[in-house]
Amino acid sequence: MKFFSKETAVSLFLIVTLGWLIPNISLAHFGVLLPSDDIVEANESSQITLLCQFMHPFEQGFMELQKPESFAMFTRGKNKDLLNSLKTRSVSGCTTWIGTADLERPGDHIFYFVPQPYWEPAEDCYIKHFTKVVVNVFGLEEGWDQPVGLKTEIIPLTRPYGLWTGNVFVGQVLLNGKPAPNSEVEIEFYNKDKKIEAPSGPYVTQVVHTDPMGIFSYSMPKEGWWGFAALNEADWKMKHEGREVAVELGAVLWVYVADMK
Template sequence: MSTKPRGCRHRTLPVLLILSALAPLPAAAHFQTLIPSTDMVSPETGTEIGIDLRFTHPMANGPVMEMGVPTRFGVLAGGEHRDLKASLQPVTVEGRTTYQTRYRFKAPADHVFYIEPAPYWEPAEGKMIVHYTKVVVDAFEAEEGWDALVGFPVEIEPLVRPYGLWTGNSFRGIVRRDGEPVPFAEVEVEYLNSDGAVAVPAGPFATQVIKADGNGVFSYTMPRAGWWGFAALVEGATPMTAPTGESVPVELGGLIWVRTVDME
């Protein structure tokens, strides 16, 4: 004779519905994107590129978040900085402000494009976010200057040339704060899943999390072709004033984007 309490079957469905509602959605980290139309330029491919800038969740393919007017936008090439902020054009995506620009290359050099975005208020986390972001584009196979530092408060120094990478290559870098390595820094990694082709089976798959070693060095092997973002996160030393008027902590991020290509 069964000892199962009466009514147990009738309670199963509501319990399952509750558990389903409580199940976490795929985790989504904030990433400032800085994506050029290509990471290598030659006369054969054309000497002009487009650059797209958004604040979003790359692996989740959105949503897009509002960007204020960037504090800085420029390029470092041949040891010289060039201010490109005036070239930025606001573009509305999903009802939010993003930016685009175009750039024409004139001489061989590795070009480090970079942005210091306006601080972003994240009420859900009770903090301001500033992600100092860069990407390297090689012009005419110069292959020099790809490891040049912009001089951000927090920045990733690449230890692997950040272009000409095959799928399955490993990317290594040093997390630096005010120029000094950050021991055991936390680095978040996301794939730019722009077409939504990659299904995320569970939250931890959306944002990969790795820690640097005692010298601030980290490594990650990229399993799929496309753009990969690496974000080294530290807490800012000075609080900021939120739109609510209160003093809140600041998340500083040093980001770099690299692209991998499948072997034919």
């Protein structure tokens, strides 16, 4: 019995063969934490809002973000729990969160959230991004380089606010409180409204590696928010459908750069 014509057989062969030749494109994941302002002056409102998201920043592809395990503000060596301030906001059919914080004293405020693990079938692993942003409050520039004490985090070695386009940002990746050498750091622009179109895939996510002391650097070429996600595999596994799978730990930091005008 003849099931396929010669032409059909050739077509099927080409589909299968070319399918193997197409690269497996995996978009970078980022925890996102964006404040309504990264520099709050004394004459401005003392309350800010913060967006908590999980997404592909350049492509503006959103993913479901369950309520974070923690959402807090770190300043003057102390943490303030902000978890109860979170409210849900649906974006592109996915759950995101918006929180608020009252700013009472001058100094740098480090905001962060720790998400619940996200299962990514395309990578066959769980993803957990410890996400931070620094807000300068009322002109006192102290505290921006302090560790919060997260499982993994990026410590700024360049002040992470008041940056001009083209400035070089330098950071140090910590894992379990120690420098994380040879960590891959993915970098993306928060491409709001998708105004920027990448000429090809590699332009979407920039990639650098840390040196033996966990240090990396990058110069931001455009005004806006930039995210740095330093990736390492956890030294523990999680169960998914009865089997143990890897956990990707991401140390994420967001910085804003402005054009000189």
